[in-house]
Amino acid sequence: MTGDLVDQENPRTGPTFVVGNRVRRALWGFVQSTVFRWCPRPLHAWRAGILRAFGAKLGRNVHVYGKCRIWAPWNLVLDDDACLADDVIAYSMATIHLGSRAIVSQGVHLCTGTHDFNDPAFRLYALPITIGADAWICADAFVGPGVTIGDGAVIGARAVVVKDQPAWMVGAGHPCRPLKPREMKPH
Numbered sequence: 001m002t003g004d005l006v007d008q009e010n011p012r013t014g015p016t017f018v019v020g021n022r023v024r025r026a027l028w029g030f031v032q033s034t035v036f037r038w039c040p041r042p043l044h045a046w047r048a049g050i051l052r053a054f055g056a057k058l059g060r061n062v063h064v065y066g067k068c069r070i071w072a073p074w075n076l077v078l079d080d081d082a083c084l085a086d087d088v089i090a091y092s093m094a095t096i097h098l099g100s101r102a103i104v105s106q107g108v109h110l111c112t113g114t115h116d117f118n119d120p121a122f123r124l125y126a127l128p129i130t131i132g133a134d135a136w137i138c139a140d141a142f143v144g145p146g147v148t149i150g151d152g153a154v155i156g157a158r159a160v161v162v163k164d165q166p167a168w169m170v171g172a173g174h175p176c177r178p179l180k181p182r183e184m185k186p187h
Helices: 019-038 044-053
Strands: 076-078 089-091 096-098 109-111 113-115 124-126 129-131 169-173 176-181
Touching (some): 019 044
Parallel strands (some): 096 129
Antiparallel strands (some): 169 176
């Protein structure tokens, strides 16, 4: 769990997040729906600056598109040349970390939050997502809480990833499973 969650006996009786977290998210929501979203498409450095101002840890030359929806930028880590495309949902209750040159294509849902369905209180908790260097998450895939995608992995379109995926493998399906090695061609 993250430090922003309220520790209470029954989370159904009150707010799940501390006041400071809710205030930061409200401010971020306003900025994201205005200057971040309306920023012209090629101005990645401008959007990166806004994300950094909200606590995101970003490397050089990152590409975050304006229609990407980020829940809490302070839980976002993008290494050099990483990319979040339009219509990505980055539900970053916990850290989402993209390695260098990792690409998350349009419509992907990166979901770090879930509930303990065996708990009568249905407690909310969060687990980080890690996407390795040179990995590619194809359009409309879902990556669940606590998942690690290995370096160089390719996750096929509309895959549902609920378990770690190995490096340099192509995976697809519901649930996602490794199908074959990814073989990089020389330039």
